Each structure stands twice: as structure tokens, then as C-alpha cells.
């Protein structure tokens with residue numbers, strides 16, 4: 001449940017999450033009939049890289065929560081669609097693993113660390129493994145209040161404490 005809520009949930013009352021889905025509903029397709037569609041081209045160019053469509057894989061953390069192969073599988077999927085993957089700093093696979101698993105064009109996502117040496121080390125590591133650009137996430141000074149995650153965390157702590165109490169009781173019965 002914890003993992004499902006992390007992937008499925010949003011912050012606060014999830015207004016933005018609902019509006020994300022509604023926004024897609026507001027995009028209407030306008031049928032154009034009797035038009036030559038033999039040559040449809042959605043290709044674009046991002047930072048010098050040609051892509052068949054303007055759809056890329058955004059950085060999201062911990063793919064192993066959803067698939068045992070984690071980001072390695074995501075990278076393979078991106079490569080098979082000739083698209084680009086942004087590997088998250090919070091990935092569950094190492095930079096090296098993802099780099100060696102396929103030849104997808106890959107960018108690396110980074111947070112702004114107070115200690116700039118950490119950033120510099122990560123940038124160099126990504127660069128040496130063929131990552132072509134850095135995607136800087138700048139909205140983390142204020143994290144979204146994800147209520148489901150908070151609830152799950154407290155439930156987890158409560159269950160662990162209950163378990164410890166239960167084991168202490170069992171142990172006491174055993175002794176006496």
C-alpha cells in the first residue's frame with residue numbers, strides 16, 4: 001500500500017493530481033478528413049538530439065518499487081521507442097547499471113545540494129557514463145505534503161511498535 005500510494009498519490013488534497021487527468025480530457029482532437037496523411041511527422045529536436053516525438057521519460061524515483069529490474073527496464077523501454085530517458089537522482093538502480101543496459105539517450109536529474117561538491121561528483125559520474133545533459137529540479141526547497149505517505153509512515157511505525165510489544169509479551173510468558 002505504501003508503494004502504491006507513493007506512485008499513485010499526490011500532495012495535499014490532490015487537486016493538481018486530478019487536474020492533470022482533467023487537462024488531458026480538455027485536449028480535443030480535431031479530425032481532418034480528405035487530407036494527405038501519408039507523411040505524418042511528429043519528430044522534434046531536444047538539445048541537439050533528434051526524437052520521433054516530443055515525448056520523453058520524466059525523472060521519477062525508485063522504479064524497483066514497481067518492477068524488480070527498476071530503471072534498467074525503463075531505459076530499455078525508452079531505447080525501444082527511440083526516446084530519451086531522464087534518470088532520477090533517487091533511482092533504485094546505479095548510474096552505471098542503467099548506462100550499460102542500453103544505448104537510450106539519457107539525461108540525469110539532479111537536485112541543488114548545499115554542498116556543491118556532491119553535485120559536481122554526480123555530474124562527473126553521469127558525464128563519464130554517457131549522460132548528455134543535467135535536468136535540474138528546483139522545486140524541492142518546499143516539498144509537497146503527501147498525506148497518504150505521512151499516514152502510511154505512522155501506520156508503519158505503529159505496526160512495528162505493536163509487533164515489538166507482542167514479542168515482549170510472548171517472551172515474558174515463555175520465561176514465566
Ligand SMILES: Cc1cc2nc3c(=O)[nH]c(=O)nc-3n(C[C@H](O)[C@H](O)[C@H](O)COP(=O)(O)O)c2cc1C
Nearest residue numbers: 006007008020058059060061088089090091109137
Ligand atoms: C512517483 C513520482 C516520482 C517522482 N520522482 C521524481 C524524482 O525523483 N525527481 C524529480 O525531479 N521529479 C520527480 N517526479 C516529478 C516528475 O518528474 C514530473 O515533474 C511530475 O510528475 C510532473 O509531471 P506530470 O504532470 O507529467 O506528472 C516524480 C513524480 C512522480 C509521480
